[in-house]
Amino acid sequence: xxxxxxxxxxxxxxxxxxxxxxVVTVLETLNLDVAEGExxxxxxxxxxxxxxxxxxxxxxxxxxxxxxFIKGKNVTWEEPKDRGxxxxxxxxxxxxxxxxxxxxxxxxxVAGTPKDEIAKRIARAAEILQIEPLLQRKPAALSxxxxxxxxxxxxxxxxxxxxxxxxxxxxxxxxxRAELRVEIKLLHRKLQNTMxxxxxxxxxxxxxxxxxxxxxxxxxxxxDAPQTIYNRPVNRFVAGFLGSPAMNFxxxxxxxxxxxxxxxxxxxxxxxGTYDFxxxxxxxxxxxGIRPEHVSLNSGTGWPFSTAANVEVVEPMGSDxxxxxxxxxxxxxxxxxxxxxxxxxEAVTVGFDPMRASLFDAETGNRI
Amino acid sequence: xxxxxxTAETSVAAGARQDIIGPYGPKPRRMISxxxxxxxxxxxxxxxYYLLPLYVMVVTSLKGMPEIRLGNIxxxxxxxxxxxxxxxxxxxxxxxxxxxxxxxxxxxVRITVPSVLLSIAIAxxxxxxxxxxxxxxxxxxxxxxxxxxxxxxxxxxYPIVIILREIGLYGSLSGLVIVHSIFGxxxxxxxxxxxxxxxxxxxxxxxxxxxxGFWGIFLRIMxxxxxxxxxxxxxxxxxxxxxxxxxxxxxxxxxxxPMTVQLNNIVNSVQGVKEYNVNMAATILTGLVPLVVYFxxxxxxxxxxxxxxxxx
Numbered sequence: 001x002x003x004x005x006x007x008x009x010x011x012x013x014x015x016x017x018x019x020x021x022x023v024v025t026v027l028e029t030l031n032l033d034v035a036e037g038e039x040x041x042x043x044x045x046x047x048x049x050x051x052x053x054x055x056x057x058x059x060x061x062x063x064x065x066x067x068x069f070i071k072g073k074n075v076t077w078e079e080p081k082d083r084g085x086x087x088x089x090x091x092x093x094x095x096x097x098x099x100x101x102x103x104x105x106x107x108x109x110v111a112g113t114p115k116d117e118i119a120k121r122i123a124r125a126a127e128i129l130q131i132e133p134l135l136q137r138k139p140a141a142l143s144x145x146x147x148x149x150x151x152x153x154x155x156x157x158x159x160x161x162x163x164x165x166x167x168x169x170x171x172x173x174x175x176x177r178a179e180l181r182v183e184i185k186l187l188h189r190k191l192q193n194t195m196x197x198x199x200x201x202x203x204x205x206x207x208x209x210x211x212x213x214x215x216x217x218x219x220x221x222x223x224d225a226p227q228t229i230y231n232r233p234v235n236r237f238v239a240g241f242l243g244s245p246a247m248n249f250x251x252x253x254x255x256x257x258x259x260x261x262x263x264x265x266x267x268x269x270x271x272x273g274t275y276d277f278x279x280x281x282x283x284x285x286x287x288x289g290i291r292p293e294h295v296s297l298n299s300g301t302g303w304p305f306s307t308a309a310n311v312e313v314v315e316p317m318g319s320d321x322x323x324x325x326x327x328x329x330x331x332x333x334x335x336x337x338x339x340x341x342x343x344x345x346e347a348v349t350v351g352f353d354p355m356r357a358s359l360f361d362a363e364t365g366n367r368i
Numbered sequence: 369x370x371x372x373x374x375t376a377e378t379s380v381a382a383g384a385r386q387d388i389i390g391p392y393g394p395k396p397r398r399m400i401s402x403x404x405x406x407x408x409x410x411x412x413x414x415x416x417y418y419l420l421p422l423y424v425m426v427v428t429s430l431k432g433m434p435e436i437r438l439g440n441i442x443x444x445x446x447x448x449x450x451x452x453x454x455x456x457x458x459x460x461x462x463x464x465x466x467x468x469x470x471x472x473x474x475x476x477v478r479i480t481v482p483s484v485l486l487s488i489a490i491a492x493x494x495x496x497x498x499x500x501x502x503x504x505x506x507x508x509x510x511x512x513x514x515x516x517x518x519x520x521x522x523x524x525x526y527p528i529v530i531i532l533r534e535i536g537l538y539g540s541l542s543g544l545v546i547v548h549s550i551f552g553x554x555x556x557x558x559x560x561x562x563x564x565x566x567x568x569x570x571x572x573x574x575x576x577x578x579x580x581g582f583w584g585i586f587l588r589i590m591x592x593x594x595x596x597x598x599x600x601x602x603x604x605x606x607x608x609x610x611x612x613x614x615x616x617x618x619x620x621x622x623x624x625x626p627m628t629v630q631l632n633n634i635v636n637s638v639q640g641v642k643e644y645n646v647n648m649a650a651t652i653l654t655g656l657v658p659l660v661v662y663f664x665x666x667x668x669x670x671x672x673x674x675x676x677x678x679x680x
Contacts, residue, residue, distance in 0.1 A: 093574035
């Protein structure tokens with residue numbers, strides 16, 4: 001990360017940012033460096049402060065402490081228009097009484113840009129977003145997807161350094177959301193701008209981001225590439241928030257027996273010979289987490305760990321099937337392809353490699 | 369077995385023909401039902417209750433005095449005369465002057481138009497600032513403003529007389545305009561604040577990102593979207609200020625009396641013969657302006673009231 005920042009230069013830098021509304025702390029001494037041209041996704045449940053952070057970067061909210069740099073310039077006290085940002089909102093926020101063209105040009109007209117320059121920029125944005133036929137329409141005559149495209153265009157014409165997206169796809173239906181997701185990714189490839197994107201949708205986060213910042217309670221829990229966050233979550237919250245179906249958690253103890261460390265829950269004993277510990281482990285209560293897709297069903301005994309279990313419920317989901325069973329009297333799910341769906345109450349063997357698992361401290365929830 | 373089969377077939381065939389078996393399509397509504405009689409009966413009684421006095425006024429204003437003395441107040445005029453209307457407008461005596469209501473009409477126009485424009489201009493900006501620019505102490509300011517709406521006017525009459533005298537505006541039309549603008553402020557600000565608060569917050573934010581400032585957002589984004597609430601405010605203010613009697617009689621002089629005060633002077637004069645026809649004509653003339661305003665913009669009024677009432 002440091003290497004990348006050094007190579008490309010920092011686009012947005014947030015330093016020790018705090019925000020309080022009275023006694024409520026929304027953001028707590030938050031630090032974030034976004035590299036030039038990077039696509040950062042702020043991901044978290046509602047109320048985690050991700051939209052607030054975006055509004056702080058945009059200058060729509062005054063910060064309580066800390067500072068914000070954009071393109072190396074301290075913009076902490078600057079007005080939104082002077083920060084070199086463009087913003088796309090969840091509700092599109094198009095001006096209803098203006099045509100699409102007027103919507104796109106509003107910022108430029110306010111800034112007093114010459115007419116031919118405005119026309120040029122609108123033509124470019126309309127071409128990139130393929131909204132040329134819509135320019136003379138009012139927002140009310142557009143579909144949701146078209147409106148969101150115009151909203152992106154409004155940021156595009158202003159020729160900004162940083163694009164801010166505030167849950168731009170949340171108001172669209174599932175199909176359109178998937179389409180526009182790809183379009184936003186293409187747009188990023190074409191423009192190579194820095195983009196900061198707020199969402200609570202983990203699919204959007206995984207597919208779009210260069211790096212994801214998972215937030216909770218106004219604090220960034222983990223900032224990493226999507227695959228790292230997925231495979232090596234730093235704490236139980238991140239592990240549980242990402243992934244659908246969710247990760248399995250088994251409560252138990254970490255014990256140091258002869259022959260190495262093992263995880264013990266009830267009669268279950270998982271040897272941790274292949275597990276990559278984050279630090280020197282200590283015996284005590286722990287949570288063992290493994291994703292349903294990293295567990296295998298009825299595929300022999302070649303796994304470092306395997307055990308027998310009975311199928312309780314089967315959930316067919318089309319492309320694959322989620323099989324629910326009990327390990328150490330705790331719910332456990334396994335994802336199998338739909339051709340290999342077992343029957344209810346069938347006896348099966350469950351096998352996995354603890355290398356793919358995550359161990360968390362039962363108290364702090366941190367990765368062990 | 370065979371017979372049962374045939375019956376089933378016939379009933380299927382008959383089911384397709386709605387005139388034979390069971391209800392089909394919209395349920396027929398009877399015009400004379402108990403519900404309709406009650407509904408229209410109530411409406412008719414209420415309408416008659418409010419229209420009858422108006423009818424008497426119009427009829428009486430078109431009669432000569434000899435005909436009125438006959439006492440048949442409901443009977444239509446035998447001989448229609450417009451003389452009372454002319455007299456009420458141009459020659460009736462109102463205290464010192466004998467040039468009828470025309471003087472008061474123009475005074476009222478000169479009071480109402482600036483008061484309406486001034487109060488709405490200030491209140492709309494007030495409401496916009498309160499709804500969108502959460503400045504320090506905004507809530508306190510709003511509470512004070514709302515409390516103002518509940519204080520009886522009579523309490524403040526004398527202090528205002530003193531204030532107007534001190535700044536040299538007592539008895540002038542501009543003094544009355546200021547008074548009307550101030551007293552319209554609480555309710556109008558509340559109206560505008562609620563309307564602007566019901567607009568999507570993100571619209572305001574988008575305009576800020578686009579670089580529009582306080583006035584830019586107000587004039588270019590908010591104003592074009594708020595026609596309904598302006599119509600409501602105009603109607604409230606026009607009727608309120610036009611119909612005002614108390615402030616008019618307290619803060620003006622006889623030659624600047626508004627129409628309502630002049631009307632009172634005509635109707636309540638204790639000398640000479642009571643000219644009922646002139647009184648009726650004068651009353652209708654005075655009430656004409658708010659009536660016309662309602663007729664023109666009634667629909668917009670209802671829409672605007674509904675729009676402003678959505679969010680508190």
